[in-house]
């Protein structure tokens with residue numbers, strides 16, 4: 001849709017280069033612009049602002065998602081220079097700050113899948129929970145308890161606020177700190193289910209996840225996998241999990257979550273761990 005808006009100011013070839021380069025989050029649009037088109041960023045911004053009635057701010061993403069907090073640098077190219085907005089998904093409202101805390105609208109299918117798996121009475125630890133997207137959606141209609149841990153104080157504060165502004169059947173408890181430390185100090189052996197959505201570093205945190213898990217609990221183990229064929233990535237991620245796992249693990253399922261580069265996929269393996 002946003003591509004069509006730009007057809008009067010960019011050539012067809014230039015417009016092609018912007019494929020999947022847009023995200024609209026509330027009233028903010030973020031555009032990733034290839035080097036060849038950076039000189040046109042102002043006109044791209046101005047056109048998007050004029051043509052998209054629901055947008056108040058247009059940002060150019062000037063860095064990849066990076067650092068411990070998985071955030072990105074943004075430069076305003078049109079409209080208001082504010083990075084906080086409200087985003088709605090599946091009946092929940094989220095205050096997000098698109099520059100100061102990780103947020104991706106592209107994980108909504110995975111969020112819905114996880115919310116559908118959580119059962120009444122469950123305890124879930126969301127080790128890298130960000131502003132609470134997965135946690136709140138899981139607790140929206142299920143009377144579970146979710147510990148949403150994040151190292152980034154801005155993400156933890158927004159999660160706390162998000163838990164307050166939504167009517168939830170369950171409970172979301174926001175904890176600011178390193179996941180390993182928080183689990184060791186407060187949550188050892190507490191969880192029926194653990195989410196590990198820091199795909200670049202899952203191997204490093206697997207022991208901490210196991211420490212937080214009850215016997216027969218489930219881990220959702222996210223990875224980034226290279227694969228020539230998309231359909232091979234889930235199987236490769238299962239093999240990868242089994243190569244780092246030292247426990248009695250039963251793989252329940254695996255799937256592609258989203259593409260993250262050419263022949264590069266974010267995957268998830270759901271695995272049940274027996275501690276006996």
Ligand SMILES: C[S@@+](CC[C@H](N)C(=O)[O-])C[C@H]1O[C@@H](n2cnc3c(N)ncnc32)[C@H](O)[C@@H]1O
Pocket residue numbers: 068069070101102103104107127128129130131132133134149150151152155177178179180197198199
């Ligand atoms: C890829 S983001 C996922 C956020 C969230 N699950 C979501 O989908 O919106 C990873 C998050 O892990 C947090 N993080 C990084 N290192 C961490 C650590 N050692 N302990 C806890 N959180 C950490 C980052 O601040 C970031 O918010």
